Amino acid sequence: MLRTFFRHFIVLAILIASASAEITVSAVFNPPRVAQGDTARYIVEIKETSTQQQPQAESVNSLPIPQAGGLELLNGRTSTSTQTRIVNGAAEYSVSQQLIIDARASGVGRYSIPSYTFEYKGDTYRVPAATLEVIERPADAGPTVDELIFLKTDAPEKLYLGQTTPIQLKLYISEAVRLSGLNRYERNTDGFTVSDLPDSQESSEIYQGHRYRVLTWPLMITPIRSGPQGLDFEFSVTASLPGQNNRNDPFGRRGFGSSIFDDFFGRAERFTVYTEPTEIEVLPLPTANRPNSFTGAIGEFSLQIYTDHPSTEVGEPIMLSLEISGQGNFDRINGPTPPEGPDWRSYAPEARFQPRADNTPTRGTKRFDYMLIPQRAGALLIPEMKFAYFDPESKSYVELVAPPIEISVRPSNRHALTQALPPQGSSSLPLPQQMSTKEALLTLDYRPKPPSNRLDAP
Numbered sequence: 249m250l251r252t253f254f255r256h257f258i259v260l261a262i263l264i265a266s267a268s269a270e271i272t273v274s275a276v277f278n279p280p281r282v283a284q285g286d287t288a289r290y291i292v293e294i295k296e297t298s299t300q301q302q303p304q305a306e307s308v309n310s311l312p313i314p315q316a317g318g319l320e321l322l323n324g325r326t327s328t329s330t331q332t333r334i335v336n337g338a339a340e341y342s343v344s345q346q347l348i349i350d351a352r353a354s355g356v357g358r359y360s361i362p363s364y365t366f367e368y369k370g371d372t373y374r375v376p377a378a379t380l381e382v383i384e385r386p387a388d389a390g391p392t393v394d395e396l397i398f399l400k401t402d403a404p405e406k407l408y409l410g411q412t413t414p415i416q417l418k419l420y421i422s423e424a425v426r427l428s429g430l431n432r433y434e435r436n437t438d439g440f441t442v443s444d445l446p447d448s449q450e451s452s453e454i455y456q457g458h459r460y461r462v463l464t465w466p467l468m469i470t471p472i473r474s475g476p477q478g479l480d481f482e483f484s485v486t487a488s489l490p491g492q493n494n495r496n497d498p499f500g501r502r503g504f505g506s507s508i509f510d511d512f513f514g515r516a517e518r519f520t521v522y523t524e525p526t527e528i529e530v531l532p533l534p535t536a537n538r539p540n541s542f543t544g545a546i547g548e549f550s551l552q553i554y555t556d557h558p559s560t561e562v563g564e565p566i567m568l569s570l571e572i573s574g575q576g577n578f579d580r581i582n583g584p585t586p587p588e589g590p591d592w593r594s595y596a597p598e599a600r601f602q603p604r605a606d607n608t609p610t611r612g613t614k615r616f617d618y619m620l621i622p623q624r625a626g627a628l629l630i631p632e633m634k635f636a637y638f639d640p641e642s643k644s645y646v647e648l649v650a651p652p653i654e655i656s657v658r659p660s661n662r663h664a665l666t667q668a669l670p671p672q673g674s675s676s677l678p679l680p681q682q683m684s685t686k687e688a689l690l691t692l693d694y695r696p697k698p699p700s701n702r703l704d705a706p
Contacts, residue, residue, distance in 0.1 A: 269298040271368070275361070275378040277351065283385040284356055286392050290321060292347045292375055294368065302330060302341040306369050311347060316361045318354040319380070323482070323522045325349075350522075353382040395458075396422040396489055399521045403469070403479050406529045408640050411546045412470045412577035412610055417481055419521070420453070420460040424490045427461075428516050432484035439477030439530065443468040468609060470577065471530040482522045489517070533638055539647045541584065545637035547576015547610070551648040553633065559656035562625055568618040570597075570650060572635060575611045583616035584633045584650075591628045593621040622657040629654055 272295050277288045292311060296303035305328055313321065327346045332339065353359055360379045365372050400418050407413060421427050433445055448463040471477060533546075549572050556567040572581060578601055586594035597616035604611045622628055629652045636647040 269296045269300075269303045271296050271371075271373065273373045273375055275375045277378050277380040280379070281381045281383065282353075283389060284353070284382055285385055287394055288351045288380055290349045290351045290361065290378065290380075294345045294347075294373075295342060296344075297340060297342045299338065299340055302332070303343045305343045305345045308345060308347060308366075308368065311366055311375070312364055313349075314362050314364055316359050318357070319359040319361070320352045320354070321349045322352070322525060323350045323520075325482075325520065351380060353380065356382050356384055358382075390490065391422070391424075393489060393519075396425050397427075397485070397487060397521055399481060399483060399523050401479070401481060401523050401526065403526050403528060406531060407469075407471050408531050408546060408638065409471055409474050409533055410544055410577060410580060411640055412468055412579070414608065414610060415467050415469055417465040417467055417523075419448075419463040419483060419485075420455060421463070421487070423459055423461065426488040426516075428486040428488065430483055430485055431518060434482050436478055436480040437469070439471055439473040439475075439528075440479060441470045441472055471528070474530045474532045476527050477530050479526045479528055480523055482520055484518060484520050486516050486518045534643070534645075537645055539634070539636040539645055541634035541647060542636035542638070542645060543582045544580045545572075545576060545635070546580075546640060547574055547637060548639055548641070549574035549576060549635070549637050549648070551635055551650055553650035553653065555630070555653060555655065557655075559658065560622060561658040562622055562660040564660075565619050565621045566655065568620050568630060568653075570616045570618070570633060570635075571613050572616075573613040576637065578609065578612065578614050581614055583618075584635050586618050587620065587631045587633070589631065591623055592630070593623060595619045622655065625657050625659040627654055628657050 273292070274295075275290070275292045278291055279288060282288050294305070294308065296305065308326070310324075325348050327348060328343065330341075330343045332341050334340075351359075358379060358381050360377055363374055363377045365374050367373075398420050400420065401415055402418075403415050404413060435442060445465055445467070448465050451462050451464065453460050453462045469479065552571045552573070554569055556569070560566045568587075570583065572578075583597040583599060586597065588594070595618070597618045599614060599616050601609075601614045602612050603609060620630065632652050633650040634647055635650070636645055638645050
C-alpha cells in the first residue's frame with residue numbers, strides 16, 4: 249500500500265513539473281535577407297522553460313513543412329542546448345531544440361513558408377510563418393560560403409547489391425579560408441556498409457578556376473539493400489572565412505566598430521558542410537544463368553591452382569593452393585568446396601589476402617590453402633574446382649574451372665618402419681599407424697613455393 253502511494257506521488261510530481269513547463273515555438277530565416285546564390289537557414293526552435301526542474305526535450309526528427317514554390321530545403325539537422333538562470337535566488341531552467349534546414353532560392357524575390365502545426369509531447373503546437381527576401385547579387389560581391397568551403401564525393405550512379413567500390417570524400421577549402429579543426433563526422437548510409445574514416449590525405453587542386461586545399465578520405469562502400477539508396481556525408485568544421493563579420497549584409501557593408509582586418513582574417517566559427525544529396529540505384533543480382541559455384545563474388549578475377557609437391561605417399565598430406573586475383577569484393581569471396589571422394593581426405597582451407605602495392609582492399613590476390621591426405625596409392629587425380637563471379641561490366645556471370653591435377657602416391661612405408669622399431673620395453677615410442685589431423689597439420693609446410701605444376705583456369 250505504501251509502495252503504491254509513493255509510486256502515484258512520483259507520477260503526480262512529474263505531471264505537475266511537466267505542466268509547469270512553458271513551451272514556445274518560433275521560426276525564422278537566418279539571415280532573413282540574402283543575395284542571390286547565398287544560402288540561408290530555416291530554423292524552427294522549440295523552447296521549454298520551467299522554474300521547477302530542468303525540462304527534457306523530446307526528439308523531433310521531422311516536421312510537416314508546407315512547400316514553398318521556388319525554395320529548396322535540404323540538409324536538415326538538429327541542435328539542443330540547456331540553460332540555467334538564477335536571478336535574486338529564483339532559478340529558471342530551459343532547454344532549446346533547434347531544427348535547422350538550409351534554404352536556397354531559385355531567383356530574386358520573397359519566399360514564405362506558411363504557418364503549420366505539429367505534435368509535441370502529446371499536444372499540438374503551431375509554427376509561425378517565416379519569410380526570406382532574396383535580392384540581386386552585387387557585381388563586386390565576394391564568393392559565397394558554399395564556394396569557399398564545400399564537401400564532395402564521387403559516388404557512382406548505379407551499383408549491384410553486394411558490389412564493393414572505392415569512393416573519395418573530398419573537403420575543398422579555399423586559400424582565403426583558415427580551417428581550425430574538424431569537429432564531427434556523420435553519414436547517412438543506412439543502405440550501405442561503409443569503411444571507417446581513415447586519416448586524410450592533403451593535396452592542392454584547381455576547381456572551376458580556383459585553387460583549393462583539398463583533404464581526401466578514401467572509403468569503401470558496399471550496398472546491402474536493393475532499390476534507390478541515399479548516401480550523404482557531413483562534417484562539422486571550425487573555420488575563419490573572409491568578410492565573415494559582414495556576410496549577413498548582402499551588400500557586403502562593414503558594420504560600426506569593425507575594421508578591414510576583420511574582413512581579412514574573420515573570426516573562427518563552427519558550421520556544417522554537406523555533400524550534395526546523393527541517391528544510388530542499387531540493382532539486384534540477376535538469377536538467370538547463375539552458376540551453382542557462385543557464392544557472392546562481384547568484380548573481375550582470374551584463377552590459378554598448384555600443389556606444393558607433385559608426389560607423396562599414402563597418409564602424407566600435401567598442400568593444394570588456389571589463387572584468385574583481380575579486383576572486386578574480396579572480403580566476400582569464399583574458397584571453392586574442397587575435393588570430395590574416397591581417394592582424398594580434405595579440410596576447410598586457410599585463406600590469406602595480399603593487396604596490391606597501393607594497399608587497396610579491392611585489388612590483390614586471395615589464396616586458399618587446402619590440406620589433402622591421400623587414402624590409397626596410385627596416380628590420383630585432384631578433381632577440378634570451380635569459382636564463379638558476377639562481372640558488373642558485362643552484366644553476366646563468369647565461371648572459372650581449375651583443371652584436375654594428377655598426384656603420384658606411393659604406398660606408405662610406415663608398416664615397415666614400425667616392424668623395425670626396438671622391442672616392447674624399449675624407451676623409444678612406436679610410430680602410430682595413422683597420423684592424426686593435428687599431427688598432419690604440424691608436418692605440413694604452410695608456405696609452399698609454386699612449382700612447375702601451376703595451372704591457370706581457362
